[in-house]
Amino acid sequence: MPSNSSIRLNHISMTYDDQNGYLPVLEDIHTAIHPQEFLCVLGPSGCGKTTLLRVLAGLDKATGGNAIFPGKDSPHVGLVFQESNLMPWRTVLDNILLPLEIIGVDAQEARRQALDLVDLVGLQDFTEVWPASLSGGMAQRVAIARALIQDPDLLLLDEPFRSLDALTREQMGAELLRVWRARRKTVVMVTHSISEALLLADRVLVLTQRPARICLDLIVDLPRPRISDTRYSAHFQVLAKRLRAAIS
Amino acid sequence: MENSSNKASTMNVRRLSVPLTIAIFLLAWQAAVLIFRLPAFILPTPIQVADRFVRALSDGSLLRHTAATLAEILSGLTAGILFAAVLGYFLSRSTLLENILQPFLVASQAVPTVAIAPLFVIWFGPGIFSKILICALIVFFPVLVNIIVGLRAVPANLRDLMRSMQADRWQTLRLLELPTALPVLLGGLRIGATLSVIGAVVGELVGANRGLGFLINVGRGQYDTALVFVGVFTLVALALSLYGIVLFLEKHLLRWQEE
Numbered sequence: 240m241p242s243n244s245s246i247r248l249n250h251i252s253m254t255y256d257d258q259n260g261y262l263p264v265l266e267d268i269h270t271a272i273h274p275q276e277f278l279c280v281l282g283p284s285g286c287g288k289t290t291l292l293r294v295l296a297g298l299d300k301a302t303g304g305n306a307i308f309p310g311k312d313s314p315h316v317g318l319v320f321q322e323s324n325l326m327p328w329r330t331v332l333d334n335i336l337l338p339l340e341i342i343g344v345d346a347q348e349a350r351r352q353a354l355d356l357v358d359l360v361g362l363q364d365f366t367e368v369w370p371a372s373l374s375g376g377m378a379q380r381v382a383i384a385r386a387l388i389q390d391p392d393l394l395l396l397d398e399p400f401r402s403l404d405a406l407t408r409e410q411m412g413a414e415l416l417r418v419w420r421a422r423r424k425t426v427v428m429v430t431h432s433i434s435e436a437l438l439l440a441d442r443v444l445v446l447t448q449r450p451a452r453i454c455l456d457l458i459v460d461l462p463r464p465r466i467s468d469t470r471y472s473a474h475f476q477v478l479a480k481r482l483r484a485a486i487s
Numbered sequence: 488m489e490n491s492s493n494k495a496s497t498m499n500v501r502r503l504s505v506p507l508t509i510a511i512f513l514l515a516w517q518a519a520v521l522i523f524r525l526p527a528f529i530l531p532t533p534i535q536v537a538d539r540f541v542r543a544l545s546d547g548s549l550l551r552h553t554a555a556t557l558a559e560i561l562s563g564l565t566a567g568i569l570f571a572a573v574l575g576y577f578l579s580r581s582t583l584l585e586n587i588l589q590p591f592l593v594a595s596q597a598v599p600t601v602a603i604a605p606l607f608v609i610w611f612g613p614g615i616f617s618k619i620l621i622c623a624l625i626v627f628f629p630v631l632v633n634i635i636v637g638l639r640a641v642p643a644n645l646r647d648l649m650r651s652m653q654a655d656r657w658q659t660l661r662l663l664e665l666p667t668a669l670p671v672l673l674g675g676l677r678i679g680a681t682l683s684v685i686g687a688v689v690g691e692l693v694g695a696n697r698g699l700g701f702l703i704n705v706g707r708g709q710y711d712t713a714l715v716f717v718g719v720f721t722l723v724a725l726a727l728s729l730y731g732i733v734l735f736l737e738k739h740l741l742r743w744q745e746e
């Protein structure tokens with residue numbers, strides 16, 4: 240049941256104008272994201288998952304419908320991309336501080352908050368390092384800290400672990416869960432990985448081929464904390480099978 | 488052990504090679520004058536040039552003319568960069584503006600600055616102002632091109648990031664666009680710094696009452712060829728110093744690129 244504090248995706252559709260006519264990308268995406276929910280969006284490549292995130296982030300305007308944030312006209316969103324997108328000329332700490340610098344938070348207070356986040360994502364020894372010398376996983380931790388520092392109403396993650404190797408990826412998933420629990424954020428994460436979605440999410444939306452519609456809205460009722468052994472449980476297999484069937 | 492001593496000796500060779508080359512060059516120069524019995528007004532010996540340098544330095548004329556040229560260079564360089572930066576910013580944002588101005592910019596670049604320097608001197612007199620204009624003009628184009636290239640190189644994802652953080656236009660310029668463009672911009676500045684010396688001297692050669700170009704003209708008129716050499720070497724030193732300053736700036740401002 241959508242409560243008053245839910246973020247509501249209200250019949251969102253998106254059509255791009257292209258030289259040879261219209262290209263419908265999203266079709267009637269209608270759901271609610273509950274406070275502190277971890278929602279994963281799964282779907283075939285190029286189906287419009289990223290477009291959905293861009294609409295939620297306010298980067299693109301939907302051609303139909305809209306996203307309604309409770310009690311806010313211009314919500315704060317934290318954005319994490321496939322690539323970390325750090326500014327190479329800023330140190331790790333300065334990258335994390337960027338959003339607060341833009342809002343104009345007092346420098347000392349900003350620094351305190353940034354150092355808190357540095358602790359949370361485990362970057363204590365890397366605050367004064369240039370991004371070029373970070374590994375992919377490290378860089379993505381910085382990106383997550385940067386997205387969290389402005390205390391966003393919604394944290395949007397676009398396949399954040401895609402360019403990481405399998406082991407790091409699993410580790411980062413666990414880290415993300417820990418951060419999510421500590422900061423109690425509402426999260427929408429796009430992913431390609433069924434097992435990643437099942438290990439992380441409260442709920443998984445499966446989108447169809449373009450134009451994307453929601454073809455499955457699955458509540459992941461696996462007990463938390465989920466550990467890597469969770470994936471061998473029978474119920475996990477059942478859910479994975481349902482997701483797999485919905486995607487293909 | 489042997490390896491490290493080898494390395495040390497290569498280092499020594501490298502450190503010695505520049506002074507050594509200069510010494511050989513000066514010796515060859517001195518020898519050429521002696522062997523071919525060249526008169527001083529054709530080719531003075533290095534010793535004569537050094538002697539002339541000391542005299543020009545001690546009577547204050549060299550410093551005075553160097554200061555004049557330096558003032559022209561610095562003002563022209565600053566003006567050229569500022570103008571190129573402002574125009575470049577707007578050109579990088581608007582393809583319409585670029586399409587309108589492009590032919591004029593390219594045409595202006597096809598005009599050899601050396602050829603229109605006399606015009607500037609006719610219009611604005613033999614004083615410092617015409618030199619500053621020539622300097623600024625010669626610096627303008629390479630810096631402009633680099634600024635446009637630099638500003639266009641901003642990754643779309645970082646733009647999105649700034650937008651999602653609701654950064655205003657000024658913040659986007661200061662926190663994203665300028666730092667992105669800085670490496671290319673400094674590259675343009677490196678070219679501009681060297682060109683500005685040429686611009687100032689060209690202006691002075693055409694018509695001036697002071698500056699190193701003027702000094703060279705005086706030396707030529709009086710068959711004081713040693714003085715011409717003094718002027719040329721001072722100009723080389725000026726150009727190298729400016730180049731060095733830009734290199735230093737690059738090293739300092741772009742330290743994040745080193746790792």
